[in-house]
Amino acid sequence: MQYAAGAALPVGADAIAFGRELLRQGRRNLHALFHCNSQQSNLLAGAGALDKLECGFSGLEGFGFANGLRRAVESGQLLLEDYSNLAMPLRFLGGALNWPFVPTTTCIGSDIQHFSAYAPDEVPARGKIPPVRDPFSGREIGALSPLRPDLAAIHVTLADPRGNGILIGSEWSRFELSRAARRVVLIADHIVDTDCMRQYPNLVRIPDVIVEAVVWWPFSAWPAASPGVHDADETHMKRMNEALGSAEGTAAYLAEYVHGYADLDAYLALIGEDNRRALADTATAFLLDPYRRWFLPRERIEALAAANLAGTSARNAATEVPA
Template sequence: MKLISLAEAVRRYTWDGMEYASGAALPVGSDAIVFGRELLRQGRRDLHAIFHCNTQQLNLLAAAGAVTRAECGFSGLEVFGFANGLRRAVESGRLALEDYSNLSLPLRLLGGALRWPFVPATVNIHSDIQHYSAFNPIDHHSKIPFVTDPFTGRQVGALKPLTPDLAAIHVTLSDAVGNAIMLGTEWSRFELSRAAKRVVLIADAIVDQDCIRQFPNLVRIPDMVVEAVVHWPFAAWPQASPGVHDCDEAHMKAMNAALATEEGTAAYLRDYVLGWSDLDDYLEMIGAETRKRLEATATGFLLDPFRRWILPDEEVADLMAREAEA
């Protein structure tokens, strides 16, 4: 079994200065935001963040000063506006943001998964994205250099593959050894799980292995690429987890407003990052009424075929205790 606590996952698999990636389904969808909260709780610094799309996790990490480099294909928060914490970090010069498109990021993850030396591509070339690098602003040809297609002689771009040190990937369901099922938009979590050097899953629910045997075709992340599994309901909060809970729109707005200033960020860190110590505290912080409201989601039918195999919290705790003793 690979079940461990959130705190242990961060202690064991993260360090200052690492390349850290998180898997999300759009900026308001399922992302392991609680993993970012724990990174801050443990004081991780100087992170190089890789996000296909910015989420409230990157927004928070940037606002708190934990990220000094970031690469992403979209930096907004969709209907909730631009990410204020990320904006402050970039505009102050504390964070260098390397911009790519929403196609080139998954291509780079695919290249990392396949261990290619580079990814030939026709996207992002002949544009500012190709020639202007936040990481190397002097060399205008280092970000996406041209290479020659040996078959046609055509000039195409060469994208650098991504192989982050760790990917913390939110999934809907996982068994105790790391076979995972994702509901809703997958985005690029499949490619990320193969590109990263290590993968930690953060799961809304742990299921019996009979569930995995019943739906093997839905297992997009297999146990062989997974180092550890963390059971953490509402790990994506305040964003959504399709089939499980909706987006907490009120908190999304309040969070982004708080991260717009140093004072607001300090208050947010005090209340929503340092203000809890374990899962029970975390869920109490969100509030029973809020959780009940968010769980009354119109997408709940997506989870129906799997509910019979979801393990109760007590059984998950027992599995974790046995894993700790092993």
């Protein structure tokens, strides 16, 4: 399965909790598509869940190189296909527009064009960014393959129960990804009343018509940041990346921080109440002030989820064919 996640910088706005859940369910052999490697793809690679990864940046900025990713690539377990930070959103855009290929002038003449993890013995690689002729100028440019992932798990700051989403902070390619993916799941810090979306329709970058499901999961970006909601947990970012540097460290990390909780309350307890309070005391908290009046309380969110689950079960029962 081709799996993509929506993230901004490697240290923010990625639904890392969704990656943890993929591991909890034993998902393997994923072909991951990330604009930027994040702690999610670092974790999935280190845990052995990926066999292919295409991304435009592979580090973790101030937290060092991604050790889980490095170990998976160097062991030969994972094929890493490298692109630029411009090429990846262009490929998502091409998928969103259903183009057969994406004309490009980025990466041309570089090692990114000439070397492919999928054809390591073919240099220059003919099939990665093949040359095409501009019919208007006659200039030779490149052709990028469009991306249409099977599933995109996109972190959003605010979502309503219908699936409309608002992003706070740098967007990167989450807009293009939401249109390119065959199925889209939003993982939201806050669930808001739909009146919030009606008040700010110009800010709804992901509309409900393309969304498969909405998941309310506070601190889903932890230990990375969610602008306006919480800062990065720098101590855990370093600890996590260090653990992913070895098989033994990864196994211990998975036992505690992937398989060590059963529900949302246990997950939040794992982060720690005092730690969550400190992380939420962020200088960017004012960004959420215009929307707070529409935040739905937990009991309302859980009631909506229960009603939705009951409705789904009833619909499934109604469509069952007797033996």
